[in-house]
Amino acid sequence: MALPVDIEALDKAFSGIGVDEKSLISILTNSNEEHKKSLRKGSSKLFIEDAKGFERSDQSSIKILKHQFKRFRDAVMLSVLHPWERDARLIEKAIRKGPKHYNVIVEMACTRSSDQLLGARKAYHSLFHHSIEEHLVTHIKGRERKLLVALVSAYRFDGPGVNEDVAKSEAQILYEAINNGEKNKLLDHEDAIMILATRSKQHLQALYQHYNQSYDKTLAQDLEGEGILKDTVECLCTPQTYFTRVLEAAVKEDADEESKRALTRVIVTQKEQLVKEGFIPNKIQDILLGLYKDFMLASIASGDIK
Amino acid sequence: MATIDVPEQVSVLADAEALRKACKGWGTDEKAIISVLGHRNAVQRKQIRLAYEDLYQEDLIKRLESELSGDFEKAVYRWILDPADRDAVLANVAIKKLSPDHHVIVEISCTRSPEELLAVRRAYQARYKHSLEEDVAAHTKGDTRKLLVALVSAFRYDGEEINTRVANSEAKILHEAVKDKEFNHEEIIRILSTRSKMQLMATFNRYRDDHGTTITKNLEGDSGDEFLKTLRPTIRCLNDPKKYFEKVLRNSIRRVGTDEDALTRVIVTRAEKDLKDVKELYYKRNSVPLDQAVAKDTTGDYKALLLTLLGKED
Numbered sequence: 001m002a003l004p005v006d007i008e009a010l011d012k013a014f015s016g017i018g019v020d021e022k023s024l025i026s027i028l029t030n031s032n033e034e035h036k037k038s039l040r041k042g043s044s045k046l047f048i049e050d051a052k053g054f055e056r057s058d059q060s061s062i063k064i065l066k067h068q069f070k071r072f073r074d075a076v077m078l079s080v081l082h083p084w085e086r087d088a089r090l091i092e093k094a095i096r097k098g099p100k101h102y103n104v105i106v107e108m109a110c111t112r113s114s115d116q117l118l119g120a121r122k123a124y125h126s127l128f129h130h131s132i133e134e135h136l137v138t139h140i141k142g143r144e145r146k147l148l149v150a151l152v153s154a155y156r157f158d159g160p161g162v163n164e165d166v167a168k169s170e171a172q173i174l175y176e177a178i179n180n181g182e183k184n185k186l187l188d189h190e191d192a193i194m195i196l197a198t199r200s201k202q203h204l205q206a207l208y209q210h211y212n213q214s215y216d217k218t219l220a221q222d223l224e225g226e227g228i229l230k231d232t233v234e235c236l237c238t239p240q241t242y243f244t245r246v247l248e249a250a251v252k253e254d255a256d257e258e259s260k261r262a263l264t265r266v267i268v269t270q271k272e273q274l275v276k277e278g279f280i281p282n283k284i285q286d287i288l289l290g291l292y293k294d295f296m297l298a299s300i301a302s303g304d305i306k
Numbered sequence: 307m308a309t310i311d312v313p314e315q316v317s318v319l320a321d322a323e324a325l326r327k328a329c330k331g332w333g334t335d336e337k338a339i340i341s342v343l344g345h346r347n348a349v350q351r352k353q354i355r356l357a358y359e360d361l362y363q364e365d366l367i368k369r370l371e372s373e374l375s376g377d378f379e380k381a382v383y384r385w386i387l388d389p390a391d392r393d394a395v396l397a398n399v400a401i402k403k404l405s406p407d408h409h410v411i412v413e414i415s416c417t418r419s420p421e422e423l424l425a426v427r428r429a430y431q432a433r434y435k436h437s438l439e440e441d442v443a444a445h446t447k448g449d450t451r452k453l454l455v456a457l458v459s460a461f462r463y464d465g466e467e468i469n470t471r472v473a474n475s476e477a478k479i480l481h482e483a484v485k486d487k488e489f490n491h492e493e494i495i496r497i498l499s500t501r502s503k504m505q506l507m508a509t510f511n512r513y514r515d516d517h518g519t520t521i522t523k524n525l526e527g528d529s530g531d532e533f534l535k536t537l538r539p540t541i542r543c544l545n546d547p548k549k550y551f552e553k554v555l556r557n558s559i560r561r562v563g564t565d566e567d568a569l570t571r572v573i574v575t576r577a578e579k580d581l582k583d584v585k586e587l588y589y590k591r592n593s594v595p596l597d598q599a600v601a602k603d604t605t606g607d608y609k610a611l612l613l614t615l616l617g618k619e620d
Binding site: 118121122125129130131133134137149150153154155156157158159161190194197198199200 | 431436437438443459463467496500501
């Protein structure tokens with residue numbers, strides 16, 4: 001007979017992000033058929049009563065478990081691949097999976113350095129025999145296409161020397177585009193797209209300041225609800241806000257699979273940044289499990305090492 | 307094939323010394339400058355600059371700029387730069403004109419290889435502290451701007467694969483656009499700025515096979531439209547760059563008063579690439595050798611340099 005504490009332990013082993021491998025080993029290897037039967041009967045998450053009189057697996061739960069077991073593997077893969085290949089594969093996957101994943105494309109295009117983005121474009125050629133732009137226009141028919149193509153094509157200047165007058169006047173252009181025009185026409189606003197896609201990050205950060213000073217709210221606030229436009233502005237001007245938002249969404253009670261996957265992606269690719277921003281692992285370590293947890297925490301810890 | 311004639315053995319130290327000698331004292335020995343620089347490839351020219359700097363603690367380019375003048379100076383300046391740096395300078399000059407030379411931007415973005423275009427973008431940033439696409443966007447507008455920014459930002463796949471289904475459907479799209487003269491600019495820009503060059507050639511060939519005439523012929527005529535003025539050289543450069551260059555040369559010489567900027571630009575940028583083939587095309591088209599036409603239309607040291615780059619024996 002399985003003790004309630006065993007049943008609880010089994011459920012707990014699967015109730016976070018990642019899997020508590022040690023716990024599973026100790027529960028399952030010591031378990032004979034009787035014990036296992038009562039584990040299955042007692043487990044509310046994984047097994048259901050079949051009409052034919054046995055405890056069968058709940059298919060959707062099995063699917064979720066698959067994702068959980070995959071996390072460690074995904075973390076290793078993301079970690080070991082050359083950053084160019086890694087980013088190219090992330091972009092390709094996002095294009096294939098559709099609109100809910102376009103923020104990943106924005107993330108790749110806007111939080112990497114100009115040379116890293118260029119590298120990802122080269123890797124994309126080798127891996128997929130097409131340019132990113134080509135795949136974007138082939139697979140994306142919606143209005144986000146223009147902005148996404150422009151963002152991945154950018155080779156932004158990276159250096160000082162911002163023309164404050166231009167930054168201020170371009171802040172005004174964006175303000176008018178957002179507040180005077182129809183908000184859902186923003187993705188078609190040529191000038192707005194040009195500004196966001198061609199200006200250097202330093203210039204855009206200056207623009208962001210001017211916007212805040214001139215209009216008493218931030219550009220990101222004014223783009224609330226505007227999906228990838230808001231992501232774009234955050235990634236370019238205040239990346240720590242974007243990443244914090246993504247991490248918090250991942251550890252929420254009702255986070256979906258995609259949000260949870262973002263945890264791996266952000267921690268593995270941004271660990272140095274996270275340490276710099278003073279990111280404290282407390283928030284996430286309670287919900288992580290097993291080897292996956294070890295990998296994530298160790299990643300953050302090592303982000304401190306130069 | 308290149309046209310410049312480079313000797314088997316080259317000593318960049320001797321070259322640096324010879325150039326120093328040519329610039330020293332009263333007057334300049336332009337012939338000596340031409341006879342050295344006109345017979346060196348890009349790698350050698352760079353090494354000569356470094357050697358000169360080493361020996362004389364002076365920038366050879368600045369020295370030449372101060373010694374020379376006019377069309378000759380412009381040509382020497384462009385010739386001596388690294389190809390990517392040169393293209394960056396050409397692009398900047400074209401952009402900053404009161405009425406920007408869109409076709410020069412098209413030429414650079416469409417006739418260079420994807421890697422070469424990346425090198426131009428890097429060189430542009432190093433020189434001008436702005437990205438190329440930023441400056442193009444700031445100095446153009448409307449659909450022309452969309453096309454030009456897309457072209458300079460492109461990093462085309464450079465493989466040989468062709469998708470015939472795509473070639474077929476995109477040839478149709480292009481034909482619709484051209485026929486109706488109500489150009490669906492979005493689609494044209496998409497096709498021309500994202501597809502690989504091999505894929506585009508397949509599309510243009512398909513167009514010709516389906517409609518009995520090339521797409522460039524179908525675009526001739528209407529001059530007014532700004533977008534068309536930029537679209538035509540775009541398609542020409544992507545379809546057959548050598549033919550495009552022959553035409554630029556032909557027009558630059560034919561004009562009452564030669565268009566030295568265009569003449570210099572084409573000869574200097576193609577002398578190490580495919581100027582030989584362009585020369586053959588020129589002869590076929592005009593029944594006059596290019597050397598002869600250039601000699602007739604230019605004078606002095608400028609003429610001497612151009613002819614040297616064209617491969618004329620000293």
